[in-house]
Amino acid sequence: MPINFKFSYQVGNVLRALALVMLASFTMSAYSASKTILVLGDSLSAEYGLARGEGWVNLLQKKLEAEKISVPIVNASISGETTSGGAARLQALLDKHQPAVVVIELGANDALRGLSLAATQQNLRGMVAAAKKAKAKVLLIGMQIPPNYGTDYTRQFADLFPKIAKETKSVLVPFMLKGVADQADPSLFQADRIHPAAVAHPIILNNIWPQLKPLLPK
Template identity: 50%
Template structure:
């Protein structure tokens, strides 16, 4: 009888040990918690095009969160000059896996418009980026863009509607136009008429801040 009891206790101990060894694997299967990271995925408007990197609005954002948010998140700027929604969509899975952001800021669409992509194509790519970010546990902020008047009112209206519809459908905060109060001020724009100067970057950040801050 004692031998049977010992065998029973041994089996129970082995089962308990196996369960304890399995717990870490089960925890990992749920995926790691998001890091305190804000990932900015944009184009030249966020990549400090033709100005010192330290002057760009994304770098200024890091300075602001250091002062106002405790603990401050780390701002990761994955913006590339010339980036399109298609290119960013290709890069996004790797960025999400590497940085595990709590917030993803998407600032794209200008180069799509310059290349003649339709708003429907733009919407499809942005939609996939939003859903992939949300599936990874991140909140999303959408920063809209506008195009020059020579594109025509119909195209501009469809472009604006694309951002508004996505923001409504996926319940993400939207800044309708990143360069509000900047784009029509020659003193704040570079000679190409497309990119803001270093002096304009604080205004750009001030546009973004009210939309982004509640998520931090």
């Protein structure tokens, strides 16, 4: 049977075109994969009482830019937020931003209100699970509260974070306010003696950066 070279040539062109389309699609998909960091926190991450740009999240963005790391940040933190509020908001944020890394900085308001630690644990676990299901890496930010809430409650609250990090195999910042809350220096806090002053936020960032950096998308 004679070979139709014209037909074979056309088929070859079609196959090459399809291959190029598939390669372009794969490349665009890989390139467009989200590199976003999503920060889900409370007033400690929402710049409460600070001038715009003074909080640790904005300082992190500046650090990334200075180190020529092209990773955008979505700061979805709300002052007064609890773990239940964060859990209710997280899925919509995951769907919208498809982050590569989720930083969970919640729990302090639960403790300050004396809420159930069992509920706090459940909410934190649920958020970690949702983030990992969305293929995001998780950084859990540990917190502590003053001892005037009772020795047992204070200890159990502090123990929540390493326990959940271990169970969920998540990366942990042991204590967000290390070098701030454990110092007898009133200049590190705002007038309410609860929220860190601007001068404390570089310290907070230094507590977070060593654990966050290895999670950043390449």
